[in-house]
Amino acid sequence: MAEITPIVMPKWGLSMKEGTINDWLVEEGAQITVGMPILDVETDKIANAVEAPDAGTLRRKVAAVGDILPVKALLGVLAPPEVSDADIDAFVAAYETPAADEEEEGAAASAYQFIEVDGIRTRYARRGEGADTVLFIHGFGGDLDNWLFNLDALADAHTVIALDLPAHGHATPRLPGTTLASLAGFVAHFMDALDIGQAHLVGHSMGGGVAAQLAVDAPQRVRSVALVSPAGLGEEVNSQYTEGFVNAQSRRDLKPVVELLFADAGLVSRQMLDDLLKYKRLDGITEALGTLGASLFGGGRQTELPGHRLGDTGKPVLVIWGAQDQIIPASHAANAPAGATVKVFDDAGHMSQMEKANEVNALLKRHIGG
Numbered sequence: 001m002a003e004i005t006p007i008v009m010p011k012w013g014l015s016m017k018e019g020t021i022n023d024w025l026v027e028e029g030a031q032i033t034v035g036m037p038i039l040d041v042e043t044d045k046i047a048n049a050v051e052a053p054d055a056g057t058l059r060r061k062v063a064a065v066g067d068i069l070p071v072k073a074l075l076g077v078l079a080p081p082e083v084s085d086a087d088i089d090a091f092v093a094a095y096e097t098p099a100a101d102e103e104e105e106g107a108a109a110s111a112y113q114f115i116e117v118d119g120i121r122t123r124y125a126r127r128g129e130g131a132d133t134v135l136f137i138h139g140f141g142g143d144l145d146n147w148l149f150n151l152d153a154l155a156d157a158h159t160v161i162a163l164d165l166p167a168h169g170h171a172t173p174r175l176p177g178t179t180l181a182s183l184a185g186f187v188a189h190f191m192d193a194l195d196i197g198q199a200h201l202v203g204h205s206m207g208g209g210v211a212a213q214l215a216v217d218a219p220q221r222v223r224s225v226a227l228v229s230p231a232g233l234g235e236e237v238n239s240q241y242t243e244g245f246v247n248a249q250s251r252r253d254l255k256p257v258v259e260l261l262f263a264d265a266g267l268v269s270r271q272m273l274d275d276l277l278k279y280k281r282l283d284g285i286t287e288a289l290g291t292l293g294a295s296l297f298g299g300g301r302q303t304e305l306p307g308h309r310l311g312d313t314g315k316p317v318l319v320i321w322g323a324q325d326q327i328i329p330a331s332h333a334a335n336a337p338a339g340a341t342v343k344v345f346d347d348a349g350h351m352s353q354m355e356k357a358n359e360v361n362a363l364l365k366r367h368i369g370g
Contacts, residue, residue, distance in 0.1 A: 003083055004091045005054045007076040009069050012043060013148040015111055019043045021067045021075070030058045032078060035358060039063075039075065044271045045148055046354065054078055059088050073097045112170075117190045122171040124163040124190075128155030132223070133196050134368060136162035137187060139205025139231075140297070141245045141276075141289060143169025146204060149357035154364060158200075163190055165207070167292065173284035178295035180206075180232070180304045184214035188221060197221070200368045204228040204353060205328065206296065212306040219313045226318040226367055228360070229325050229350050231296070233307035234332035239300035241327050242293045246286060251277060263324040263349035311337030318367040320360060322348030341367065 009019050022040040032038060037049035038058065056078035063075040074095045077088055112123050125144050134154050138146045144162035151160050164171040166186060176186045187210060191199060200223045203211030208230020215222040231237065241260050248254035251273045258273060259265035280286060296303055310317055317340035321330040327350040333342050343363055348355040 003080055004088065005056055005078040006074055006091075006095065007038065007050065007053065007078060009041065009071050009073045009075060010050055011071045012048065013045070013111075013145070013152070016043050016045070016071060018068055018070045021063045021065050021069070022047060023065055024061055025049065026058055028058055028061055032056055032058055040266075042269050042271075045145060045269070045275075046272055047267050047269045048149070048354065048357075050075065051358065052078070057081060059083070059085075060092060062092055070097055114170075115190070115193055117193050118176055118186060120166045120172045120174055120176065120186070122164050122166065122190070123169055124161055124194075125151060127151050127160040128158055130155075130158035130160075132157075132368070133159045133161060133199040134364075135187070135191070135196070135199040135201055136160070137201065137203040137207035137210050138162070138165065138168065139203075139207045139229075140242060140293065141168070142204070142207075143279075145169075146351070147202075147353065150202075150353050150361055150364070153357075153361035154368070157365075158368065161194070161196070161199075163187070165210070167285060167288035169279070173282055173288050175288050175292060178292050180209045180213040180296065180306060181217060183210045184217055187214055188218055191221060198223050200224045200226070202226040202228070202364065203230060205350065206231045208232060209296075209302075209304065209306060212310050213304070215313050215315055216306050216309045219315065222313070222315055224316040224318070224368060225310060225313075226320070226364055227307070228320045228353050229322060229328055229330075230307060230319070230332075231302055231328060232305050233319075233335040234329065235301050235305070236329050236332070237297045237300055237302050238327045239297065242297040242300075246290045246293055248277075248280070254280075260326045261350045263322060263347055263355060267351075267355070307335065307337075311339075316367065317341070318363060319343070320352055320363060321345070322350060322352040322355065324349045326350065 019041040024039045032052045036052045059079045060077040136147045147162045176182045201211040208227040209232035212232045244257040319336040319342045321333045321344045
């Protein structure tokens with residue numbers, strides 16, 4: 001049975017315990033290549049495709065559509081044609097889903113930590129113990145879980161940290177100011193609080209603008225900059241999203257707004273919408289987001305463009321975009337500083353760190369090193 005490869009329920013982030021099978025994307029007998037999407041799974045965070053761990057023939061679908069299965073449960077079997085059906089049957093019958101060990105349970109329990117910075121209590125996640133720190137900064141209306149598929153991929157070689165910006169996620173619903181400079185200053189003070197002298201910055205959307213601003217304001221604190229569909233490289237921004245997100249009061253209002261984030265609207269899960277509505281109903285959040293959005297993106301125009309000054313910092317820059325981005329046009333990638341590495345994915349939208357997670361992670365590893 002050495003030639004049999006199991007397809008198992010992945011673990012996307014430390015807090016994931018189970019997933020629901022939404023659909024099989026291939027049929028039994030199909031020839032599978034490494035990284036090929038083979039079935040859709042929905043978690044309490046997002047719906048996403050499970051990619052093939054190896055090449056081979058899909059010999060058996062073990063999980064059925066609608067099944068709710070734990071992490072590491074057997075979903076299907078890859079094997080070459082010469083492996084008999086009897087051997088496949090024996091493999092499936094003998095497979096036991098590994099139980100989460102105490103170390104994994106402990107890691108999940110401590111997946112998030114809290115710290116107070118400038119009078120604002122914020123949440124952060126920390127992975128790995130590498131010498132270099134990689135700091136992830138989310139976008140407008142998001143939180144650190146926007147990096148669900150990226151943190152662990154870099155944690156083998158680096159210390160990886162993601163934070164909730166003020167008035168986002170589980171942070172205090174109060175802003176340090178309504179400019180990119182004020183948010184960048186908060187991030188710098190967050191780094192001080194965790195004794196981070198320098199970091200590789202990875203920013204998404206508004207967080208990309210924050211990362212660029214921090215690199216401009218305090219280049220001595222920044223080793224490199226990676227930007228995913230960032231603000232700050234061009235003026236256009238879709239006010240249907242920035243204003244629609246602030247104003248949405250129900251799942252019906254919010255769903256078409258959040259669907260703008262993805263090339264595949266099917267990635268938007270009911271749980272994702274419920275979590276966002278729960279966040280938006282916290283006291284002070286709507287007011288804070290409305291003020292911030294009006295300052296940075298009022299009238300569908302970006303008021304601050306720190307990306308235009310990134311070239312002056314001399315820092316290595318990576319720019320990633322989805323060609324189907326409906327929030328900030330992928331054409332802004334042309335404004336990346338000279339010498340920057342630029343990658344535009346044809347079949348991704350504003351959330352390529354989720355939509356093209358494996359490819360984005362590979363780009364980040366090459367950019368940062370390790």
